[in-house]
Structures are given as structure tokens and as C-alpha cells.
Amino acid sequence: MKRSFSFNFDFLRWVRQAAIVSGIAILLSIGLIATRGLNFGLDFTGGFLIEVGYEQPADLDVLRGALAGGGFEDAQVQHFGSATEVLVRLAPPEEEGAADISSDVLTALERAGGDPTMKRVEFVGPQIGDELRDQGGLAVIYALAGILVYVWLRFEWKFAAGSIFALVHDVCIVVGACALFQIDFDLSVLAAVLAVVGYSLNDTIVVFDRIRENFRRRGAGGTTEVMNLSINQTLTRTIITSGTTLLALISLFLFGGEVLRGFSFALIVGVLVGTYSSIYVASGSALLLGLQREDLLPVEKEGVDVDTTP
Amino acid sequence: MNQYPLWKNALVLLVVLTAAVLALPNLFGKSPAVMVSPESGNASPALLAESIRVVQSAGVDSVRGKLVSGRAQLRFDNLDDQRLARSALDDALGNAVVIAPNLVSSAPDWLKLAEPMYLGLDLRGGVHFLMQVDMDAAIDKAYATLEQDMRVLLRDEGVRYRSVGRGAASVSVVLRDAANRDSVLTDLRRQYPETTVTVDEADPAAFGITFTEFALEEARTAALEKNISTLRNRVNQLGVAEPVIQRQGADRIVVQLPGVQDTTQAKEVLGATATLEYRLVYGDAADWFAAEETGRIPASAKLFRQRDTGEPILLNRRVIVSGDEIKDASSGIDSQTGSPAVFVNLNGTGANRMQRVTADNVGEPMAVVYKESRYERLVADDGSVTHEPRVDEEVINVATIRDVLSHRFQTTGLGSEEARHLSLLIRAGSLSAPVYIVEERTVGPSLGEDNIRRGFTACVVGLLLVMGFMLWYYRFFGLLANLALIVNIVMVVAVLSVIQATLTLPGIAGVVLTVGMAVDANVLIFERIREELRNGSPVQQAIHAGYDRAVGTIADANITTLIAALVLFAFGTGAIQGFAVTLSIGIATSMFTAIVGTRALVNLRYGGRRVKALAI
Numbered sequence: 001m002k003r004s005f006s007f008n009f010d011f012l013r014w015v016r017q018a019a020i021v022s023g024i025a026i027l028l029s030i031g032l033i034a035t036r037g038l039n040f041g042l043d044f045t046g047g048f049l050i051e052v053g054y055e056q057p058a059d060l061d062v063l064r065g066a067l068a069g070g071g072f073e074d075a076q077v078q079h080f081g082s083a084t085e086v087l088v089r090l091a092p093p094e095e096e097g098a099a100d101i102s103s104d105v106l107t108a109l110e111r112a113g114g115d116p117t118m119k120r121v122e123f124v125g126p127q128i129g130d131e132l133r134d135q136g137g138l139a140v141i142y143a144l145a146g147i148l149v150y151v152w153l154r155f156e157w158k159f160a161a162g163s164i165f166a167l168v169h170d171v172c173i174v175v176g177a178c179a180l181f182q183i184d185f186d187l188s189v190l191a192a193v194l195a196v197v198g199y200s201l202n203d204t205i206v207v208f209d210r211i212r213e214n215f216r217r218r219g220a221g222g223t224t225e226v227m228n229l230s231i232n233q234t235l236t237r238t239i240i241t242s243g244t245t246l247l248a249l250i251s252l253f254l255f256g257g258e259v260l261r262g263f264s265f266a267l268i269v270g271v272l273v274g275t276y277s278s279i280y281v282a283s284g285s286a287l288l289l290g291l292q293r294e295d296l297l298p299v300e301k302e303g304v305d306v307d308t309t310p
Numbered sequence: 311m312n313q314y315p316l317w318k319n320a321l322v323l324l325v326v327l328t329a330a331v332l333a334l335p336n337l338f339g340k341s342p343a344v345m346v347s348p349e350s351g352n353a354s355p356a357l358l359a360e361s362i363r364v365v366q367s368a369g370v371d372s373v374r375g376k377l378v379s380g381r382a383q384l385r386f387d388n389l390d391d392q393r394l395a396r397s398a399l400d401d402a403l404g405n406a407v408v409i410a411p412n413l414v415s416s417a418p419d420w421l422k423l424a425e426p427m428y429l430g431l432d433l434r435g436g437v438h439f440l441m442q443v444d445m446d447a448a449i450d451k452a453y454a455t456l457e458q459d460m461r462v463l464l465r466d467e468g469v470r471y472r473s474v475g476r477g478a479a480s481v482s483v484v485l486r487d488a489a490n491r492d493s494v495l496t497d498l499r500r501q502y503p504e505t506t507v508t509v510d511e512a513d514p515a516a517f518g519i520t521f522t523e524f525a526l527e528e529a530r531t532a533a534l535e536k537n538i539s540t541l542r543n544r545v546n547q548l549g550v551a552e553p554v555i556q557r558q559g560a561d562r563i564v565v566q567l568p569g570v571q572d573t574t575q576a577k578e579v580l581g582a583t584a585t586l587e588y589r590l591v592y593g594d595a596a597d598w599f600a601a602e603e604t605g606r607i608p609a610s611a612k613l614f615r616q617r618d619t620g621e622p623i624l625l626n627r628r629v630i631v632s633g634d635e636i637k638d639a640s641s642g643i644d645s646q647t648g649s650p651a652v653f654v655n656l657n658g659t660g661a662n663r664m665q666r667v668t669a670d671n672v673g674e675p676m677a678v679v680y681k682e683s684r685y686e687r688l689v690a691d692d693g694s695v696t697h698e699p700r701v702d703e704e705v706i707n708v709a710t711i712r713d714v715l716s717h718r719f720q721t722t723g724l725g726s727e728e729a730r731h732l733s734l735l736i737r738a739g740s741l742s743a744p745v746y747i748v749e750e751r752t753v754g755p756s757l758g759e760d761n762i763r764r765g766f767t768a769c770v771v772g773l774l775l776v777m778g779f780m781l782w783y784y785r786f787f788g789l790l791a792n793l794a795l796i797v798n799i800v801m802v803v804a805v806l807s808v809i810q811a812t813l814t815l816p817g818i819a820g821v822v823l824t825v826g827m828a829v830d831a832n833v834l835i836f837e838r839i840r841e842e843l844r845n846g847s848p849v850q851q852a853i854h855a856g857y858d859r860a861v862g863t864i865a866d867a868n869i870t871t872l873i874a875a876l877v878l879f880a881f882g883t884g885a886i887q888g889f890a891v892t893l894s895i896g897i898a899t900s901m902f903t904a905i906v907g908t909r910a911l912v913n914l915r916y917g918g919r920r921v922k923a924l925a926i
Contacts, residue, residue, distance in 0.1 A: 053756065102752070103574055119757040121573070125748035128440065139881035146873045154866060188816050191878055191886045195823065195893065198874030202827070202867040206834070209863045237837045241830040244779060248772035248826030252819060255771055257764035259432075260819050267823070 007232045011279060012224050012287060018280040019288070022169055029176020036179045041186030041262075044133045046126035048090040050105050052116035057083035063112055070108030081258035085119070092126050136190045140171065143197050151201075155208055156295050162285035163204045166277040170200045170270060177269045183262045192266035199245070199267075200274025203238055204282040210234050211283070215296045223292050227283055242275045311850050312917035314910055322910045325902070326797055332424040332804035335417035340426055342392035342551070343385045343414045345378075346399060346407050352380035357407070361399060368398035385414060389569065396549070411551045424807040428552070429568075430814035430888060431751070433765075435758040436568035437576055440749035441541075443561045448533035448743035449479065449526060456505070456519065457481045463501065469494055472515075480520045488514035504528075530561070536742040538563055543738035544579050563745065573752050581745055584682040584735050585633025586654070586721065590667065591675040591708060592624040614679060617704045617723070625677050625705070630667045633681070635660025639736035641729040650726035652733050655718050665716040672714070678707040678721050680732075765818030772822045773799070780829055784836055786925035790911050791832040794903040798828050801899040802892060817888030824896025830867070831904030835860040836926055849921045857909055864905065868897050 042049045060077050063086060067075045072090060080087040088105060102121040109116050124132075144167055152160040174196055178185055210230035218226065246268065253264035314322075346361045347353045358375050361382050365373045372387040373395065386392045392411060399409050415425055431438050453476055460474050460481055472484040485491055491514060495507055504525035510516040521529070538555060541563060545553045554566035570576050592611040601607050602622040611624040638655040656664060668676070682702045707723030724732060777795065780788035802821060806813060839856030847855065875897070878890035916924070 051757070102750075117756060118571070118752070118754045120754060121750065121752040123747070123750040125442075128749050135881050139877055142881070143874045143877040146877060147870055150870060150873060187882070187886050188819075188889075191816060191882065191889050194874050194878050195871075195889075198871035198893075199827070201870040201874075202830070205867045205870055206863055209866060213859075233841070234837075237830075237833050240783070240833045240837075241827070244776045244829050244833075245823070245826035247775040247779065248822050251772035251775060252768045252822045254768075255764055256768040256819065256822070257761065259761070259815060260764075260768075263816065263819060 007235045009232060009235075010228055011231050012228050012284065015280065015284040015287060018284060022277070022281055025176075026169060026172045029172045029179070032176045032179040036182070038175070038179050038185045039182045040133075041184045041189070042089070042122055042124050042129075043186040044129050044136070046092045046124045046129035048088075048092075048101060048105070049120075049122040050088045050090075050102060050109075051080060051119040051121075052086050052088070052106070052109055053119050054084045054086065054114050054116055056114060058086050058114060058116075060086070063088075063109060066112035067105065067108050070104060070111070072105060072108065075105070085258075086116070132187065136187070139190070139194060140197070143194055144168070147197070147201055151205070151208075155212065156291075158286045158289040158291045158295060159208050159282075161289060162282040163201060163208070165285045166204055166274075166282035167197050167200060169277050169281050170196055170273050173273045174266050174270045178262070178266060181265070183265055186262065188260065188263040189266050192263045192270065195267060196270030196274060199271060200277060203242070203274055203278035206234050206237065207231055207278055207283055208286075212296045215293050223287060226293075227287060231279055231283060238275060238278070242271055245271050312853050312913050314913050314917070319910055319914070322907060326800075326907070329797070329801040329804040331421065332807055333800045335415050335421050335424060336426045336803055336807060338415065338417040338421075338426070340413040341385050341387065341416045342389050343383055343412045344392060344395055344399065345381045345383055345410045345412050346403070347381040348407055353377060353382040358382040361403070364398050364402045365395040368394055370395050370398070383412075383414065385416075409549075410546075411549050413551045424804070425810060427803065427806045427813045428810050429758075429762075430812045430817070430885065431566060431568060431758075432753050432815045432885060433758050433762050433813065434568055435571070435753050435755035436566065437570050437573050437753075438567075438749075438751040439565045439577075439580065439747050440558065441563045441565060441580070441745040442748045443534055443537055443563065444744045444746070445530050445533065445561050448529060449521075451743070452521065452526075452529045453479065453481060456502075456521070459502075460519070463497065464494070467494060467497065477518070480518045482518045483516065484513070485515040491515060491517065533743040534561065534563070536739075537745060540739045540741050541565060541580060541745075544734070547734045547738055548576070548579055562748070569755075571752075571754065573750070577747065579731075579734070581747070582682065582731075582735055584680065584732055585740055586636065586652075586732070586736070587632050587679040587681055588630045588664070589625040589628070589677050589679060590630065590671060591677050592626050598622045598624050614677075614703060614705045616708070617680070617706050623677065623705055623708070625679070630676070631656060631660045631664050633736065633740055635663075636736050639733040641726070641733040644720060644722050647722065649722050650724055650729040651720045651722045652724065652729050652736075653718065653720045654736075656716070661717045665714055668711050668713075668715045672711050675708050675710050677705045678709075678723065679703055680706045680724070761815045765815055765822075769799075769818060769822050769825065772825050776825055776829060780832075784832075784926055786915075787832075787836050787839075787908075787912075790908045791829055791836070791904070793911065794832060794900075794907045795825065795828055797907060798896070798900050798903040799825070801903065802895050805895045805899065806892070811891050812888055813892070814885040814888035816885045817892045820889040820892035821896060824893060824900065827871075828896060828900035828904065831860070831864045831900060832908060834864055835904070835908070839924070839926055843924065843926075849916070849924055852924070853912060853916065857905070861905060864901060868901060872897055 058079075060079065064075070064077050067073075067077065067088065074091065076089040078087050079085060088109070090101070090105070102123065106116075106118060144164060147167065148160050148164050151163050171193060174193055177183075178189060183189060207230060210233055211227055214226045214230050221229070249264050249268050249271065252260060253268060256264060346357065348357065355377065358377055361384060362373055362375045365384060370386065370391045372391050373384050375382060375384045377383070384395060386395060396409060396411060403409075415422065417426070457474060457476050460483060464471050464474070464483070469490045470486045472486055474481065474483050476482070485494065495517065498505070498507060498519070502519075504522055505519050506522055508518045508520070510518070534557060538557060542555045545555060545565065545567065548567070548570075550567045550570055552568050554564065556564045558564045565580060567576055592608065599622060601611070601613055601624055607613050607624070610627050612627050614623050614625055615621070616623050635657050636654055637657040637660075640653050642651055642653060643649070644651040680703070707721060773795070777792045780791045782788070784791060799821065802824065835856050838860045839852050842852035842855050843849070872894060875890045875894040879887050879894070882890055
């Protein structure tokens, strides 16, 4: 069978339609985040989380009753991954010291029978939660800024603008997907979002690299043609790399356990969206910003200002 | 063409072999151990033999012992054996030797180049605390000391004052006579250069003293460092292997205790501030009850409660010796009464004062006060949360001074558990400022094992899927890429072992992600080679051009991912940093294996000969 492919799609013919689709997707995501909201995890909200394991499937109603009897009426109780795992969440405590609450909850659960084993206890103070939220937001912004500067230095400002559009687009859609499926948004999901930023850019850079090379090597052809050619030339590689990364991520999603589920979900969405965006959003924006051959020819220059067309 | 010189092939081989040797110890893991050493000097073979005998007679047969760098090292198969052995050794040799738990690599000696990776708490179970140091209390303490010093300074100068008091963050002094003010200020500036004096415009006899910002910063840093060393001492007393105690930010401390499940005990020991105070008794029982009923307490006395009777007692305001002057303490049994006792050892200044006071007061009663300050979390009506320090003080023992005491003496009146706990706290030193827990993460041992298993499964399945695909798509070249991928994982493990970075569950996820992304470099190269072949290049030239042209692209594409990973490392904490670390290492090593490693193999297979077609 033939395993070597070469493509010749006229991708950029659809650049305006793609822009509309992306725009709608971004608006939808923002709308979702605004209306449904993100299901912030313990890392950002503060509070208690206690995970216990049972030999037999646990009856949540019995446990709720036991916890209410122990004075924890507002405890959220849910299964976690399987019927034998139970997760109890509590808002940050009102008056007691944090030290004793977790043991009180465990005692209340033990009274309900079924011989639970403590899997993990997490307590995050409200103040820590606020700090983490600020830091997380800052981290995303710094990552974008660092990348913007790097692409600007290595390529050209229209490319930098294009890649940042693509990244913002990817981040919006990934976070939107988390809102849609009410993924528990904790630190590991934030890490996944940042990894998406790195990954999606990887694709974008490969396409940009080829565009630059083709502009420099080929005499003929307009901007759109060269871009189309470059995207087609790198398409196999884009598909394969996204494919292998997805294989690894799907394995992580299936076997990595409940703790990494949100993380792998965000990355899977990110890889899919990132692959599309490196073709349409990044290259498309550069095209719409009026990129042309002269922008990329090696110039003996001082400073960065080469945005002049003769 | 396409031939590496011998040195380059040898270098690749050397890197791969080194990585393999460094990574291998991880297959053996670590086993629990107990280190035994004499109070001073090196452990003798006799001590080793004796320790083994003690452990075996306690019914632990899995013990293996040897002398390692001056200490006797006893290794066990599991934690239960280690626990049994520790208590047996404690009972048999406890007073003469130092016994410390440890984890040691189980790899054979010839593989001991690197320790196995350090596993994070989410992979081996344990407890993680983030503790907030109450800096306001530390500053408050500094001002309290300054206030005392001011009184002393004025007394030494012979200057009479109306009042020396303390505001929120200042000490205010009102002299009787404004004429003395300037001379006092001159002395003050000379002796306390770390303070700023503000003169009261309205009242020439009054002035306020505050610490400079620099001095406050120093006080905060000192409080934090003292607390870190105290916590470290306490953790060492608890006997936890491989603990982590680190400063985080300006006023927080991270404490990680692997393998500890009983968080209640850990919290008590870490947060407790129990200490002893010795004071002379004031008046007699009639005075005490009168003072309680009328509420009128003599100026030089303070009202306390007795632990066993609950009755009031008046003690002298002046402390003879406080907890800070106790150098060392151990718990045991009082030989005369058989009740639990704490044997106290004072430092120089404490001993001098104790000697002077007891010599002057033979026949008078002296009391021992047990002080414990804890933190209460209070929520106001508006929902704001404050932590208020609460001090519990009770008199545990009143005894008549029979003879002069100096450096060493004993105190009774405590339960045996209490005596042990108290001597531990005294030995470890006191916290210079109170701490409270703002974050806690405890992972049970079973979850740790689950996490390792899940991470490992995800890694292996991901690896097999990716490798299967590469083999199908690129045939012989796919095989090369797969070899590079395996070497890449070995190298990541090797680097993690060498830098003793902490492997966490997100860290494993980073490795899995790397597996997916690492083949990217090879895909770029191979696609280039195919393209060159399609364009009609000869085979050797296609290989050369393919590698040459792809390198720039690979570097560019990877640097951006590296930027994201570095930002993650800078902002993240704990587990997330683990993810960033493994991702960064994976990116770096994958560039080596994909570019240099596969090139060496391609050259060996095709270089310098006539090749009709490539299996690509």
C-alpha cells in the first residue's frame, strides 16, 4: 500500500469562511464561560476534599446522611471514577481550625460502615486559592508574551500577530470546552492549557518556517499560492505528529486515572484545535494582515522595522 | 558521504550507555533502612553486629546490614519491618546511639552512580503542609522586647519616666522631665541604630520609637529562618525519612513528610509551641483565694491555675527561667517517685539566674508553669477570617527549693506522653513566631501505588501505540525512530535521577506527552527525505538534505514549547513544576536522540555505499 502522500488543497480559498467559523467558536466559548462558568477545582476555590475507597460499591445517600449527622450538611458527595471510590467536598470551614475537620469527616464516614480507606485529603485555604488564580492567569499571559517576542525576533511581526491570534483562539476554545463539559478546572488543567499553548505553536512554527523558505527559494508565485504550497508540503507531518500526540494522550485519558482526566481532556481538545488553527488562524491572519514576499527576504537591517513596501 | 567519524559514533554510544546506567537503579527502587551510629565518632563492626542481633531477636528476619560512611546501615524489605526494628533498637540501645530512618537504593553496588528518582508525595503517599508564619506576631514580639529594653535603658541612665507603653507598631515614652529628652535620644540613637525616633510636637517630654523598614525586614527573615530550623529539628525528632522543609515566598514554609499517614500527630508536633517556665510563688493560699475573689492582684504577681486541683495560685511576675533558656530536655522516670519526669538542662544565663534565685530562696516554694500557645481560627460576623493566638498556662508543679539548682534538674507533674512530647518540643527549640496551616495535601499509600500503576500503564500503552504507527508508516526508518524514542525515555529518567528532581503524577503525564511529541523531530526529517526523493535527489543527498534542512525547523518549534514549559515552572508549584520539568527535559533529550542518534544509525546502515532505494 502507498504510505507516502502529497497534497494539493487550496486551503486559503476558505480563509474567510474559516475566520467566520473561528470567530463563532470563540464567541461561543466566551459565552459558555460567561453563562455556565468554569467548574473551578479546589486549587482555586479553597476548601476540603476527601477521597475514600471502599471494598464494595458505596451508597452515597447513606454517606450523606452520616455526614449530615456529623454536622457536615453541606458536604458534596460523589462517586469518583468508580462506584467504590467516593469524593467528599466541603467549603472552607467556618470556625474550627483546619487541622481537625478532615479527621472529623473520616470519623463520620467510618461510622457509616463499609470500612473506608483514606485515599487523600486536600485542604486549600481561601487565600491560597485566590493567589493561585492570579498566578495562573499571569502565567498564561507571560507565556503568550514570551512566545510573541520570540516569533517576532525569529520571523516577522505579521507572523507573530498570526501565531498569537491562533494561541488566543486555542486557549479560548479549550477553556470553553472545559466550561461546556464542566471539567474540574484545577492546576493540572491550567498546566494543560499552557502545554496547548506550547504545542499549538509548534505546528504553527513549522508551517511558517516552510512559508519563509519557499518565499526565499522560489522566484514566482503570489503570497496565497506560496502559503498554500507550504501548508500542503507540511500537511503530512502535521497530521502524523498530531496523530501520535493524540495516541499518547488518548492512552493517558483512558489509563491515567481520574486525577489526570481533566488534564488529558484539555490537551486532546487543544491538539485538535491547535492543528486546525496553525493552518487557518495563524497563516490566515498573516495573509489577511497583508504578508508579502518582501517581509521575509533576508535584509541587512538594523532594528526590526522592515514593514515598508517599495 | 553520510558517515560519522568514529569519535562521533563513540560519543553517541557513550551518551546512551551512561544514560542507561544512570536510569537502571530506578528499576530496583528504594528500600527502608535504619541508620545506627554512636553519639560521636564512627560505628564499629561490633555495633553493627549488635544492632543486627537486636533486630533479629525482635523477629525481623529480613534485615541486611553493612557499614556505610561511618554508620551502621540496616536494610529491610518493608516499612513494617523497619518500624519494628526501630522500636527494638530504641529499647535496647536508645540512650547510647543515634537511630535514624532512611531510604536507600536497592540497586547493586556497581550501579550506585545515581540514586533512583525522588518520588513525589502523590506517588508514594505522605503529607504536604504549607504553613503561614504569623509575621505580625513576630514584629509584635520585637516591639515587646524593645519596650523592655527601653525601661532598662531609662533605669540605667537614671532618667525618671511617666510611662513606657506600646502602640500598634511603636513604643511610646513619656519622660517626667523634658530636659532629659535630648540626652536620652542621643543614647538611644547610639545603642539602637535600627530604630527611628519621632518627637512629639505637642509634648517635649514625649517621643515614639519605631523600627526602620530594614530592621523589620531583618526581624521577619530571622523569624522565618528560626522557624524553618525549629521545624526541621522537630521533623527529625519525628523520625521521617527524606523530609522536605523549604521556605516558600516571604512568609511561608513548605513541609513534606513522605510516608506519614497520621496527620493529626504531625500537625500537633509541627504547630505546637509548648514550653516551661519557672517562677517563685507569691504569698500563701489565703492570698491566692483572696486575689481570685476580689480580682485585686498585687502588682508584682500574676494569677495562675493549678493543673491537678484547679485552684488559683499567685506567682511572681518575674520569670526565673523561660523556655528559651532551656538548652536540652529528655523525658524519663523520676527514680524516687517513679512518676514521669522531664530532665531539663539550662544554658549559661539561665543556669546563672537559677543558681542566684534558688540560693536566695532556699525553703521557699517554686512553681513550674506549662505554657502552650495555639491558634484559633475565628470568623467575624462579616465573614472575615482571623487567626488569634491563645495561650494556655497552667501550674503543673509546686515544690519547695531544697538546695541550689543550676544547670540540670528535673520537673515532674506531667503524664508520660506529655513529658515525651514536651521534651521533644524543647529539644527542637521554640517557634519564634506562630505558624498555621494554609494548605494540606495528604495522599494515602494505596493511592500512591495506584497513581504509579496508572501512570506507568498510560506511558507503556502510549509508547506502544506510537511505536506501532511509526513502524507501519516509516518501515526501517520507523524502527530507528522507535529506538530513539526508547533511548529518549531512558535519558529523561537518567536526567531526573541525576538532578534528583521530584517525579509526580503530572510529571509522568509530561513524559507521556513527550512520547507523543518526541517523534515529531523524526517525522520532520523523514518527510523531508521523502520530499527530496520525490524531487529526484540521489539517495545519499536526500538523506543529507533531509537532516540538514529539518534541524532549523525542529529547533524553532521546540524552543516555543520550552518557553511555555519554563513559564509553567516559574509559576507553578509542586506537582505542576514536575510536569514542566519532565516536559523540558523530554524536549531537550528528544532533540538529541532524534537528530544525532538516528543520524548515527542511518549513517551506519546507508552511509558511504551505493544505495538504490531507502526503506522509508
